[in-house]
Amino acid sequence: MKSTHGGVDSYRMYINGEFVDSKGGGTIDVASPTNEEVLFTVPNGTTDDAQLALETAKAAQPAWAAMPAVERGNILARFADLIRENRERLAKILTQEMGKTYSLALGEVDVSADFINFPAQAARRIEGDILPSDLPGEHIMIHKVPYGVTVGIAAWNFPLALSCRKIGPALTTGNVMVVKPPSVTPVAVLALGELAEQAGIPKGVLNLVTGGGSTMGEELVTNPITRLVTMTGSSQTGQEIFRKAADRLIAVRLELGGKAPFILLADGDVDKAVDAAVVSRHLNSGQVCTCPERFYIHDAVYDEFLQKYSAAVAKLKIGDPMDETTDIGPKVNAHETSQLEQIVDKAVAQGAKLVVGGKRPDGEQFAKGHWYEPTILTECTNEMEVMQEEVFGVVSPIMRIGSYEEALALANDCKYGLAAFLFTNDVRLIQRAVLELEFGEIYVNRPMGEQRQGFHNGYKLSGTGGEDGKYGLENYLEKKTMYVNFSG
Incomplete structure (x- = not known):
């Protein structure tokens, strides 16, 4: 009332x-x-x-x-x-x-x-x-x-x-x-x-x-x-x-909290992975606990994925959330926006390369409110804060990997265990991932989005x-x- x-x-x-x-x-x-x-x-x-x-x-x-x-x-x-x-x-x-x-x-x-x-x-x-x-x-x-x-x-x-x-x-x-x-x-x-x-x-x-x-x-x-x-x-x-x-x-x-790994292996469908990453990482301005928060992309498809993903992210429209053409609205408050800025700046200072975004958008319409551009970082290491702590915003830190085993070790090297993403057509690796990925919810060859009849639970913290x-x-x-x- x-x-x-x-x-x-x-x-x-x-x-x-x-x-x-x-x-x-x-x-x-x-x-x-x-x-x-x-x-x-x-x-x-x-x-x-x-x-x-x-x-x-x-x-x-x-x-x-x-x-x-x-x-x-x-x-x-x-x-x-x-x-x-x-x-x-x-x-x-x-x-x-x-x-x-x-x-x-x-x-x-x-x-x-x-x-x-x-x-x-x-x-x-x-x-x-x-x-x-x-x-x-x-x-x-x-x-x-x-x-x-x-x-x-x-x-x-x-x-x-x-x-x-x-x-x-x-x-x-x-x-x-x-x-x-x-x-x-x-x-x-x-x-x-x-x-x-x-x-x-x-x-x-x-x-x-x-x-x-x-x-x-x-x-x-x-x-x-x-x-x-x-x-x-x-x-x-x-x-x-x-x-x-x-x-x-x-x-x-x-x-x-979550810190979902996004794993794309050599045989994975790159276009399907790009589409899923764009939707899953940027939904609700990246403020979703099951969003992919760190990307492990196989050498064999790394360049193709990065090129297509960067192009797609650059096209996302930031603006009035009531406008049906808007893809990304503001962050929820100034504190959340400031935290996002700090973690990106720290990653760059530690050696990450800024490929897309990395700042508040320009323009009079963004003079007030809590805005941040979709951001892609490459040349990250798994020890960086941006790869270990929940970011909760439209930031995609990306690493190269050479095998499923490497991706598995990096993905599990984290205090969180809510969601994970895996893109591969190798049935044997999919079945292994069921047992070996230390996460309560695993999305295989699809974007995020649990269903009511499933079970949404997390491991670790x-x-x-x-x-x-x-x-x-x-x-x-x-x-x-x-x-x-x-x-x-």
Whole structure:
């Protein structure tokens, strides 16, 4: 629910089925990455607001869990339908607050609805087990039951989709959830409150709150009411949440940073690899955790790939994200842009060669906002920061490799393990890569883009737990074993 004053839309939190301001009265400004103008305000929630949301959720959970799963699924299916019906409105908000192209924002809304609908359709397929006992006249029954009160914390790059990715399976399985979107892009998520009410989600089952990580976020994680935390964001933040959750041994599901290798071998289809690289590296201005972040290209096709990839990247259009011809919008904020500049400058100082981009674009239209040109670096080494740390922007550092074995060693020499890309037609190497690449998600001969029935998970510092599909659904269920003796 919103109100408008002086051209700025003010949104409120959604707690216990009501739209509320922060008990502390504070607000957070949300500015456009395109021109830095304040477009929205949201409440700066306090620990008291977090406590209220958690208490509300706890009170609502028993009745929601007792509702037949198919009825919960039907309510969530209506929720998904309402998200689709509000597609254009939600997409516009996403573009305004995050800077992504409007076409991509429309896609995010579609995916968000699907993240709700897919688990909702699986409500009838939550299965347990009946096992034979070693004793006569006895059954062993393993039930799967909800945790209770869960907390969902979403990242700023796909705030709506990442929130719905958690809401769908959590609520389908009988949990309730308090969702905290990021302070930099919270508005589209708060807009879900009105749709949740229209869908008939009971009061307290879904709560949407905003506020700082050190206040609102920490209270949600450490509060004794919380039984599970699911978070998408940086590895550093994920580690901090993991440490805080350890004090009470609550369940934690983390989807964190990535540094995806892009491997093109001698027999790979160069044109297909170029097309996939252009799309995957530059989607959402490179602000995707599964983007290819480091390129290992075989000597035999290196020159051809570099020539074609450089030509394609140079043609990408930077500009107004509402313009349907724009390929790349702004970065989300000044801090992210500054980090991108620093890591590119450092790579060049260390010996990398700048082939394309490497700076903020020229022109009056880019005088305000957070812009950075698509950038290609060659002559990189695997020890460089640009090859080891998550860049989260439109930068492509490229290295030559001479074999699959070399590419494998370089790719695995990294603290992250979320996604990887492999282009080859050698079936033997593809099968080896399944076993040998230390990444939870591998794209072979295609661009990135996971599907709802798959499983999205990371190795190493890229997270623990995973999301999507039947395995993601089970992450929101605990097991309870019953030994039922009926021998008399």
